[in-house]
Amino acid sequence: MYETIFLILGKLSVLVFFLTIIIIAFLSSIIAFNIATKKILFPRLFSSLIVLFYGMLKAVFRFFRIDDKIVDQTYIHVQNEMNKEKVKKTPYKDICIFMPQCLRSEKCPAKSFGGLVSCINCGQCPVGEAKKKSEKAGCNFFIATGGSVIKRLIKKYKPKAIIGVGCIYEIKEGLELCAKHNIPTYGVLLLKDGCVNTVLDWDEFYSVLEKN
Numbered sequence: 001m002y003e004t005i006f007l008i009l010g011k012l013s014v015l016v017f018f019l020t021i022i023i024i025a026f027l028s029s030i031i032a033f034n035i036a037t038k039k040i041l042f043p044r045l046f047s048s049l050i051v052l053f054y055g056m057l058k059a060v061f062r063f064f065r066i067d068d069k070i071v072d073q074t075y076i077h078v079q080n081e082m083n084k085e086k087v088k089k090t091p092y093k094d095i096c097i098f099m100p101q102c103l104r105s106e107k108c109p110a111k112s113f114g115g116l117v118s119c120i121n122c123g124q125c126p127v128g129e130a131k132k133k134s135e136k137a138g139c140n141f142f143i144a145t146g147g148s149v150i151k152r153l154i155k156k157y158k159p160k161a162i163i164g165v166g167c168i169y170e171i172k173e174g175l176e177l178c179a180k181h182n183i184p185t186y187g188v189l190l191l192k193d194g195c196v197n198t199v200l201d202w203d204e205f206y207s208v209l210e211k212n
């Protein structure tokens with residue numbers, strides 16, 4: 001009796017092992033295809049599989065000494081491409097924009113309260129201008145100090161679309177969270193991340209904001 005159970009479990013383990021290898025090989029080939037052709041194959045299935053096999057994919061990339069950030073960048077790219085049109089079609093009043101506080105000037109005079117920075121558009125960094133333009137268009141614009149604030153704001157404002165700025169980790173987490181809540185989200189990656197003096201491609205941000 002136990003022998004039969006162990007035999008079945010053994011066969012199942014081998015099957016799961018080979019299936020996992022096939023899926024990882026499939027995902028790695030699609031990532032390579034996406035990078036080479038800049039086209040996206042099976043976007044929905046692809047991004048779900050990346051989330052499911054995230055840890056393993058990263059391990060495979062590290063094993064072959066390939067920068068494992070490619071996995072995150074590909075996921076972000078696929079999500080952005082899937083969501084771009086939906087974000088464009090959403091009225092500005094239903095869009096929330098989240099900026100990280102690290103983009104501010106080191107001499108920023110703005111006060112923080114409840115995890116949010118109240119920018120006074122002092123002119124010392126480009127965030128003030130972005131806030132002004134976003135709010136003029138009708139969006140809700142926030143400079144957040146952490147992910148928990150963003151979750152709270154999503155519950156409060158119930159946006160129909162989101163434009164988020166952040167590092168790879170923040171954008172990937174944010175896109176996953178918004179996908180679970182079914183909120184189309186476009187993530188703009190920082191060109192240089194860190195705790196202070198980060199850099200953003202403002203042209204990319206404005207092209208999303210201005211729906212170009």
Ligand code: SF4
Nearest residue numbers: 108119120122125128
């Ligand atoms: S523009 Fe706003 S965010 Fe930038 S330094 Fe001035 S107050 Fe701070």
